[in-house]
Amino acid sequence: MSDAPKLKVATVSLAGCFGCHMSFLDMDERILGLLERIEFDRSPLTDIKTVGRCDIGLIEGGVCNAENVHVLREFRRQCHTLVALGACAVNGGLPAQRNHLDVGQCLQAVYLSRQGLEGGRVPDDPELPLPLDKVHPVHEVVRVDYFLPGCPPSGDVIFKFLSDLITGRTPRISHPALHYD
Amino acid sequence: MRDTPQTFLLDGVPVPFHEGQTILEAARAAGRYIPHLCWHPDFPPHGSCKLCIVKVGGRHVSSCAMPARAGAEVESDTPEMNGERRALLQMLFVEGNHFCPSCEKSGHCQLQALAYDLEMMTPRFNHFYPDRPVDASHPDVLLDFNRCIYCELCVRASRDKDGKSIFALTNRGIHKHLVVNAESGRLGDTDFSGDDLAANICPVGVILRKRVGFAVPIGSRTYDATPIRVVAMQSEDGEGA
Numbered sequence: 001m002s003d004a005p006k007l008k009v010a011t012v013s014l015a016g017c018f019g020c021h022m023s024f025l026d027m028d029e030r031i032l033g034l035l036e037r038i039e040f041d042r043s044p045l046t047d048i049k050t051v052g053r054c055d056i057g058l059i060e061g062g063v064c065n066a067e068n069v070h071v072l073r074e075f076r077r078q079c080h081t082l083v084a085l086g087a088c089a090v091n092g093g094l095p096a097q098r099n100h101l102d103v104g105q106c107l108q109a110v111y112l113s114r115q116g117l118e119g120g121r122v123p124d125d126p127e128l129p130l131p132l133d134k135v136h137p138v139h140e141v142v143r144v145d146y147f148l149p150g151c152p153p154s155g156d157v158i159f160k161f162l163s164d165l166i167t168g169r170t171p172r173i174s175h176p177a178l179h180y181d
Numbered sequence: 182m183r184d185t186p187q188t189f190l191l192d193g194v195p196v197p198f199h200e201g202q203t204i205l206e207a208a209r210a211a212g213r214y215i216p217h218l219c220w221h222p223d224f225p226p227h228g229s230c231k232l233c234i235v236k237v238g239g240r241h242v243s244s245c246a247m248p249a250r251a252g253a254e255v256e257s258d259t260p261e262m263n264g265e266r267r268a269l270l271q272m273l274f275v276e277g278n279h280f281c282p283s284c285e286k287s288g289h290c291q292l293q294a295l296a297y298d299l300e301m302m303t304p305r306f307n308h309f310y311p312d313r314p315v316d317a318s319h320p321d322v323l324l325d326f327n328r329c330i331y332c333e334l335c336v337r338a339s340r341d342k343d344g345k346s347i348f349a350l351t352n353r354g355i356h357k358h359l360v361v362n363a364e365s366g367r368l369g370d371t372d373f374s375g376d377d378l379a380a381n382i383c384p385v386g387v388i389l390r391k392r393v394g395f396a397v398p399i400g401s402r403t404y405d406a407t408p409i410r411v412v413a414m415q416s417e418d419g420e421g422a
């Protein structure tokens with residue numbers, strides 16, 4: 001085991017399904033070797049709620065509401081290297097399928113117009129983050145250093161990418177590892 | 182009388198050609214791949230996608246339309262040209278709605294396969310997210326306009342091979358879009374058939390057969406295992422499945 005200080009890694013799922021995080025865990029026992037080189041800061045894996053100074057930030061999901069913008073900007077401020085992980089972070093993905101619709105009409109359709117929802121109302125608790133009118137890929141909000149497409153990127157791809165990054169090699173994902181689906 | 186083969190240099194390697202051959206045709210005949218989307222061996226050059234762009238004597242030209250010239254120095258598979266091709270792909274991706282995970286053409290799609298081959302990691306530009314409703318009116322074929330790249334292969338196939346002129350492009354610039362030649366504008370109100378060449382020539386996921394979705398699983402498709410630069414040179418008609 002190397003004596004070098006461990007790299008700090010933070011991860012988050014914004015407008016994502018946590019599938020990329022599940023895929024991260026698909027690297028199976030290789031995660032143990034990785035943990036000799038890295039330690040997790042804020043992440044669903046640690047349940048730490050705020051992000052400190054980090055070497056690498058992995059962003060799953062696109063940006064669909066005000067809280068996503070806040071968290072993403074905080075990750076950008078705190079992380080030396082920011083990675084868009086997975087299709088939604090790269091191009092908005094599934095949540096962005098609502099982008100040609102009016103968000104107000106979407107909310108009305110979901111909370112007011114459906115059968116059985118007579119007298120319902122659009123949730124307006126101040127704790128709830130306001131939805132944006134469109135879902136954006138993360139690179140439309142902050143500068144992104146690396147992109148890992150895929151829905152999700154496979155555990156192998158995430159492992160190779162991180163291994164390259166933490167050992168100082170330029171990460172390169174090409175055919176047949178590169179996938180958008 | 183056939184003239185004796187002359188040659189030009191493609192990335193420094195001599196490529197023989199006959200008078201009248203384009204750079205792309207001669208390169209293919211010599212087993213050398215130049216990326217393309219709107220070009221098809223059965224049709225005259227269209228020159229719209231610009232993916233086949235090469236540099237000849239310092240000038241950018243579409244290799245599908247440019248006649249080969251003896252002694253020309255053609256640059257194609259270089260970091261500069263591939264970078265420009267990647268930028269063209271990125272513009273195509275943000276202009277439409279290309280969400281590969283939910284597309285039945287994923288793995289068979291030439292746009293996606295080229296983006297893999299040119300290692301496009303990000304769409305880079307801001308997405309347009311245009312509103313393009315689908316047309317499911319035909320019993321056998323679905324039209325998903327979200328993925329159209331305006332190569333006009335369906336337009337050309339329907340007009341020149343099927344003799345039906347089902348499709349056309351209308352308007353210009355960013356307002357350009359594919360339309361169906363029917364009073365209602367719906368494919369179901371035409372004599373379009375799933376057996377038409379036009380139904381089977383789309384390089385992306387616009388014209389899709391119904392009821393065969395995901396018959397081949399994701400991961401086992403044309404370009405999943407083999408890159409497009411290999412597939413395109415193997416298949417007789419120059420295209421993938």
